[in-house]
Amino acid sequence: MTERYWLTKEKQLKGTGMALLVNIGHDGWYKDDELAQELRRQMPEADIRTLDAPGDLADITMLAVSALAADLPAKLPNLALVQKLGAGVETIIAHPAIAPEVQVARLKPLEPAREIAQYCLAYVLHAQRNIAAHAESQTRAAWEPLxxxxxxxxxxxxxxxxxxxxxxxxxxxDLGFDVLGWSRSAKEIPGVTCHHGSATLKPMLGQCDYVCAILPSTAQTRALINAESLAAIKPGATLINAGRGDLVDEAALIAALDRGTPGHAVLDVLCSEPLPASDPLWQHPKVTITPHVSGWHLGDALGDVTENFRRLGAKEPLLHLVDRQRGY
Incomplete structure (x- = not known):
């Protein structure tokens, strides 16, 4: 890398008074200082701040955030880009305080995508190998091969x-399952039978032993798993939701589980997070709840964060921009 490049980059990132503010916005994941330190290691010439020492907020042109506080955008008069950390951008694009000209970008990292896939696989294999049944047999000291x-x-x-x-x-x-896929628009994946469009959803649900929901939250997908679609699920099947909480009508799900369609639900995302202790899902015998942990590590995505900061200063096209009208 040449000295000229470094001087140019230095001017882009520091000479114009632009700064990146890291604010995760919730507990239970990365901490602001931890993430800011990692970003500084990747881009030491950049001005990267946290709310512990924000400096002049007029310098902030980019905000890296998971959950966006209600009052934060109004404090950033020169904000040009909100970089969503983690999955799902629905709360960002619906935020009433983000000006129309502010751009929103998401991440498309490989590591958490693989982690979410592995999460789904773990619960599929849990049922395939009768893990719960063997654990119950052990409590009775019963030798019961299945x-x-x-x-x-x-x-x-x-x-x-x-x-x-x-x-x-x-x-x-790749593990030998017969895989069916569903999406709003047509997709092609080798070795996967792909369906698309609303008319194909319920017939497909009736064929599956496991249903892994990994959809974004949009006007078209909210409550997609409702009383009608739940009734179409194969009796005894397992529903795994690792997408967004509002994909599922939770009241309809409880009623459907009581009928056996599906036979079990694994929920890593909920409509309300953290899930209130009084919520009936906690105690339902056919529900497994995990606290939004299916995709954890950002991995290679941090490179996209720093690259978007560089591109913002250079006025170059940004990575993974969100269409705020479409919702993703």
């Missing part, structure tokens, strides 16, 4: 065939 289910005789459905959903479908395919 035949595991065979992958090639098992059908896994994946709702959403974007960056994360395609990783999930490919992982299931």
């Amino acid at each position: 035949a595991p289910k065979q992958n090639h005789k098992t059908r896994v459905g994946v709702l959403g065939l974007g960056h994360i959903g395609s990783q999930t479908a490919l992982l299931m395919r």
Whole structure:
């Protein structure tokens, strides 16, 4: 890398008074200082701040955030880009305080996509290998052999065939499952039977032993898993939601579980997070809840954050921009 390049980059990132503010916005994940330190290691010439020492907020042109506080955008008069950390941008684009000219970008990292695919696989294999039944037998000191289910005789459905959903479908395919995919628009994935459009959803649900929901939250997908679609699910099937909480009508889900369609639900995302202790989902015998942990590590995505900061200063096209009208 030449000295001229470094001087140019220095001017882009420091000479114009632009700064990147890191504000995760919630507990239970990365800490602001931890993430800011990692970004500084990748781009030491950049002005990267946290709210502990924000300096002049008029310098902030880019905000890296997971959950955006209600009052923060109004404090940043020169904000040009909100970089969403983690999955889902619905709360960002719906934020009433973000001016129309402010751009929103998401991340498309490989590491958390693989983690979410592995999360889905873990719960599929949990059922395939009768893990819960063997654990229950052990509590009774009972030797009760059960035949595991065979992958090639098992059908896994994946709702959403974007960056994360395609990783999930490919992982299931490579382990020998019969994989069906569903998306709003037509997709092609080798070895996966792909369906698209609302008319194909319920017929597909009726064929699947496992349904992995990995869709974004949009006007078209909110409550997509409702009383009508739940009734179409194969009796005894397992629903795994690792997409967005509002994909599922939770009251309808409880009623459907009581009927056995589906037979079990694994929920990593909920409509309200953290899930209130009084919520009936906690105690339902056919529900497994995890605290939004299916995709954790940002991995290679941090490079996209720093690259977008550089591009913003250079007035170059940004990575993974969100269409705020479409919602993704």
